[in-house]
Amino acid sequence: MQNKLLAILFLLLCFSASAQVDTTEVEIDSVFAGYVNIDTTEIVSGDNIITNTSALKLVFMKLYQMEKEKKGHVNIVHVGDSHIQADLMTGVIRKNLQERFGNAGCGFSFPYKLARTNGGRYVGFSSNASWQSRRNIYSQEAGMNVGLSGIALKTREDFVLALNVRDSSYDFNTIKVITPGNKPYFDLATSSKTIVLESTVPKKITHRIKSGEVLGSIANKYDVSIAQIKKANGLKSDNIRAGKILKIPTSQMQKKQVKRSEFIPLALTTEAKASLYHSDAQLDKIYLLPAKGPVEYTLSGVSLEKDDAGLLYHSIGVNGAKCSDYNKYPLFFDQLPALSPDLVIISLGTNESFDKMNGDAYKTQLNTFIANVKEKNPDAAILVMTPPPSLFKRKYPNMFVADYAKKILVEETEKNYATWDLFSEMGGLFSVNRNAAKGLMSTDRVHYSKDGYEKQGRLFSEAFLNAYDNFKLNNGY
Numbered sequence: 001m002q003n004k005l006l007a008i009l010f011l012l013l014c015f016s017a018s019a020q021v022d023t024t025e026v027e028i029d030s031v032f033a034g035y036v037n038i039d040t041t042e043i044v045s046g047d048n049i050i051t052n053t054s055a056l057k058l059v060f061m062k063l064y065q066m067e068k069e070k071k072g073h074v075n076i077v078h079v080g081d082s083h084i085q086a087d088l089m090t091g092v093i094r095k096n097l098q099e100r101f102g103n104a105g106c107g108f109s110f111p112y113k114l115a116r117t118n119g120g121r122y123v124g125f126s127s128n129a130s131w132q133s134r135r136n137i138y139s140q141e142a143g144m145n146v147g148l149s150g151i152a153l154k155t156r157e158d159f160v161l162a163l164n165v166r167d168s169s170y171d172f173n174t175i176k177v178i179t180p181g182n183k184p185y186f187d188l189a190t191s192s193k194t195i196v197l198e199s200t201v202p203k204k205i206t207h208r209i210k211s212g213e214v215l216g217s218i219a220n221k222y223d224v225s226i227a228q229i230k231k232a233n234g235l236k237s238d239n240i241r242a243g244k245i246l247k248i249p250t251s252q253m254q255k256k257q258v259k260r261s262e263f264i265p266l267a268l269t270t271e272a273k274a275s276l277y278h279s280d281a282q283l284d285k286i287y288l289l290p291a292k293g294p295v296e297y298t299l300s301g302v303s304l305e306k307d308d309a310g311l312l313y314h315s316i317g318v319n320g321a322k323c324s325d326y327n328k329y330p331l332f333f334d335q336l337p338a339l340s341p342d343l344v345i346i347s348l349g350t351n352e353s354f355d356k357m358n359g360d361a362y363k364t365q366l367n368t369f370i371a372n373v374k375e376k377n378p379d380a381a382i383l384v385m386t387p388p389p390s391l392f393k394r395k396y397p398n399m400f401v402a403d404y405a406k407k408i409l410v411e412e413t414e415k416n417y418a419t420w421d422l423f424s425e426m427g428g429l430f431s432v433n434r435n436a437a438k439g440l441m442s443t444d445r446v447h448y449s450k451d452g453y454e455k456q457g458r459l460f461s462e463a464f465l466n467a468y469d470n471f472k473l474n475n476g477y
Contacts, residue, residue, distance in 0.1 A: 046421050046424030046425045048425055048459055048462060048463050048466075049463055049466070049467070050383070050418050050419065050420050050463050050464065050466075050467040051409065051412060051418065051419045051420075051421070052412040052413055052416075052417065052418045052419060053418055053467045053470070053471065055381055055382065055383070055412070055416050055417050055418040056343065056381050056383065056418050056467065056471070057381075057471070058342070058379065058381055059074065059076075059342045059343045059381045060467075060468055060471040060472075062074050062342055063101060063311075063468060064471075064472060064477055066101065066102070066309055066310075066311075067101065069309075070309050071309045072309055073104045073305070073309070073310065073311070073312055073340075074101065074104075074310075074311050074312070074342050074343075075107075075311075075312045075314065075339055075340050075341050075342050075343075076097075076311065076312070076313050076314065076341070076342065076343045076344075076345065077108070077314045077316065077336065077339050077341040077343070077344050077345070078090050078093070078313065078314065078315050078316065078344075078345040078347065079316045079317070079326070079344065079345070079346055079347070079348070080316070080317045080321070080346070080347030080348055080385075081317060081318060081319065081320065081321045081322070081347070081348055081350055081351055082317065082318075082319040082320065082321075082350075082447065083317070083347055083350065083387075083388065083447070083448070083453070084315060084316070084317030084347050085112070085117070085118060085119065085317030085318060085319050086118055086119070086120065086317070086453070087119065087120030087121070087122070087315050087317075088450055088453035088454060088457070089453040089454070089456045089457040089460070090313065090315035090317075090457065091120060091121070091122070091315075091457065092453075092454050092456075092457025092458055092461065093313060093457045093460055093461050093464075094106075094107070094313035094315070096457070096458070096461035096465075097311050097313060097461060097464065097465075098310060098311050098313070100465060101310055101311040102308060102309050102310025102311060103169060103170075103306065103308060103310050103311075104305060104306050104308060104309065104310035104311055104312045105170060105172050105174075105303075105304050105305040105306040105310075105312055106122050106123060106165070106167075106170035106172070106304045107303055107304065107305070107312040107313055107314035107315070107339075108148070108149075108301055108302070108303050108314035108315065108316060108339060109122075109123040109163075109301065109302055109303070109304055110149040110151065110153075110299075110301040110302070110316075111125035111127070111131075111153060111161065111299070112125075112151075113125055113126075114127055114131045114133070114153060114161075115131065115133035115135075115151050115153050116133065117133075117135075117151070117319060118319075120315065121166065121167075122165065122166055122167045122170050123163060123164070123165055123166065123170070123304065124163075124164045124165075124166055125161065125162065125163055125164075126161075126162045126164075127159055127160065127161045127162070128159060128160055129155050129157035129158070129159035129160075129161075130155065130157065131153050131154065131155045132144070132152075132153070132154050132155065133151055133152060133153050133154075134146060134151065134152045135150065135151050135318055135319070135320070135321070135325075136150045136151070136318055136321060136325040136326060136328070136329050136332070137318065137319075137320045137321055137322075137325050140328065140329070143296075145180040145298050145300070145331055146329045146331060146332070147178070147180055147300035147301075147329070147331040147332055147334075147335045148178055148300045148301050148316065148331075148332055148335040148336060148338065148339075149300055149301040149316060149318075150316060150317070150318035150321060150325070150326065150329075150332065151318060152298065153298065153299050153300075154296060154297060154298040154299075155296075155297055156295060156296050156297075158290060159289075159290060159297070160287055160288075160289060161287065161288040161289075161299075162285065162286075162287050162288075163175075163285065163286050163287070163288065163302070164284065164285050165283075165284040165285070165304070168284065170304065171282040171283060171284045171306075172282060172283055172284075172304040172305055172306055173278060173279055173280070173281075173282055173283070173305065173306050173307045174276055174277070174278045174279075174303075174304075174305040174306070174307075175188070175276065175277050175283075175286055175302055175303070175304055175305075176271075176274040176275070176276045176302060176303040176305070176338060177268075177274060177275045177276070177288070177299075177302055178273070178274045178299075178300040178301050178302065178303070178335055178338050179275075179298060179299060179300055180298050180300060180331060182270070182271075182272070182273060182274060182275065183294070183298075184268075184270070184275065184291050184293075184294075185290070185291055185294050185297045185298060185299070186275075186288045186289065186290070186291055186297065186299070187265060187266075187268070187288075187289045187290070187291045187292075188265075188266040188268060188277050188286055188287065188288060188289070189263035189264055189265055189266060189286070189287040189289055190263075190264045190266065190283070190285075190286060190287070191264075191285055191287075198255060198256070198257055199255070199256050200253045200254065200255055200256065201253065201254060201256045202250065202251075202252070202253060202254075203250055203252040203253060203254040204247075204254075205222065205247075205248040205250050205252075206245050206246065206247060206248065207221075207222070207245065207246045207248055208243065208244070208245050208246075209240050209241065209242050209243060209244050209245075209246060210242060211242040212242075213240070213242070214238070214240070215229060215230070215238050215240060218246065218248075222248045222250070224248065224249055224250070226238065228249045229246060229247075229248065229249065231249070232246075232247045232248070232249040233246050233247050263287060263289060271338075272337075273335060273337050273338035274303070274338040282306070300331075300335055303338070303339060312339075314339050314341075317347075320351055321348065321351060322348060322351045322352050322355070322357075322365065323346075323348050323349075323352070323362070323365035323366050323368070323369045324352075324365045326348075326369055326372075327365060327368050327369055327372060330372075333372045333373065333375070333376050334376065336373065336376055336377060337376055337377055341373075341377050341380045342379075342380060342381065343380060343381045343382075343383060344373050344377070344380050344381070344382055344383070345383045345384075345385060346366070346369065346370070346382070346383070346384045346385065347385045347387070347422075348366070348369070348387070349362060349366075349386070349387030349401055349404045350387045350388070350390060350401065350446065352365070352400070352404070353387065353390070353398050353400035353401045353404065354392075354398075354446075356400065357400070358400075358403075359400070359403040359404055359406070359407045360407075362400075362404050362407070363404075363407050363408075363411065366384070366408070367411075367415060370382055370384075370415065370417065381417075381418070382415075382416070382417035382418070383417060383418040383419070383420060384408050384412070384417050384418070384419050384420075385419075385420050385422045385460070386401070386404065386405035386408050386409070386419065386420070386421050386422050386423040386424070387401040387404055387405070387422070387423060388401070388422050388423060388426050388448065388456070389401065389402075389423060389426050389427060389428060389429060389431045389432050389435075390432060390445060390446040391432045391433075391445035391446070394443075394444065394445040395445075397429045397430055397432070398429075399429065401423060402423065402428070402429050404423075405421060405423040405424070409421065418467075420460055420463055420464075422456060422459075422460075425456075425459050426440075426456065432445050433445075435448075435452065439451055439452075440452035440455060
């Protein structure tokens with residue numbers, strides 16, 4: 001009886017939320033405070049399956065071909081918000097899928113630290129210059145080209161931007177440099193070599209005055225005049241004191257070595273959407289330098305790839321981002337082909353829910369995002385993850401994401417995308433407090449803990465690999 005009551009209550013609340021968005025907060029306060037004990041509500045997880053897997057046929061075929069022939073790359077691009085930017089969930093997915101299909105590199109990377117925000121742990125960036133940045137969550141600003149990373153990054157200073165791989169399993173053979181309009185803003189260099197320059201300079205001689213010594217005896221010792229010693233040390237009289245150090249002028253010369261660092265330049269190849277450098281040996285460090293000519297330098301990101309056959313799992317996330325934020329910056333979609341995506345995974349919706357966007361408006365923005373991706377990447381498959389459960393004010397269940405999840409699943413066949421229902425896999429509408437008790441939630445009850453995101457990564461990896469194995473079984477591979 002209790003489950004039926006909760007089901008009826010949920011449907012009424014979803015209808016009310018979509019019809020009267022501006023009063024949702026009041027309705028949540030008044031209804032849930034009186035009728036629902038969230039802590040004791042049973043949590044029912046999903047079956048951990050990807051639905052409408054027919055939309056993934058092309059990427060599964062390419063994975064099978066790569067497994068069979070042991071050559072080539074398959075590219076997966078995962079785009080999202082703060083759930084994705086830290087690369088906790090996606091880092092686990094990357095590792096798990098690469099264990100099965102092969103490690104083709106770390107994939108897309110960006111200097112989040114220089115943009116004064118958080119990023120993944122596998123690649124570090126540092127620079128001796130200051131950089132301006134702007135996220136796609138803000139309105140467009142002249143001169144700030146927000147592209148593939150979802151964050152504009154530029155400088156006018158002379159700079160060295162060092163890239164260092166922190167995990168040796170992601171050493172790379174190829175680096176792709178992605179810039180607005182594929183402009184040649186950057187030169188590349190390997191680690192610097194030391195240049196030693198030799199010259200001759202006047203020899204430096206000093207003398208510590210001993211007790212009883214006078215200027216005359218010191219001058220005789222070094223075969224110079226008293227006047228020369230006085231001039232070299234700025235003395236106005238012949239009086240000196242034991243313990244003091246005198247500079248002794250001399251015409252003798254000595255050799256001097258001057259060491260300086262010099263970068264070893266690399267030849268870049270220009271492709272349609274990026275410039276790249278390839279090395280036969282794997283690298284763990286490289287430098288980006290200002291190219292000659294430009295007075296301003298803008299970086300959209302880099303991709304680090306190996307020669308080895310395998311999978312590249314590119315992760316792109318922006319804290320606070322919504323579908324509409326990506327949609328308002330065409331450069332994001334223009335640059336996406338630089339990663340040659342075989343599959344694009346979309347994880348957006350949490351920020352829309354906290355804007356109290358109704359389900360139909362969210363779906364409109366999501367469908368626009370998908371259409372923009374397909375326009376530039378017609379052969380790429382699409383998979384949509386439903387947003388995870390969260391709470392308003394750390395207290396009230398987020399019914400908006402529940403509505404988004406339902407609408408995503410309803411339209412998957414019509415729009416030809418696959419779906420993974422993260423909302424259900426993490427327990428659904430009333431799961432947050434229970435997940436928090438297990439250490440899976442952040443204190444804001446919106447974001448998840450490291451353990452929570454890693455659990456999501458394991459669950460998706462399992463669902464994806466099961467879907468792929470079922471594809472092979474059903475096709476007799």
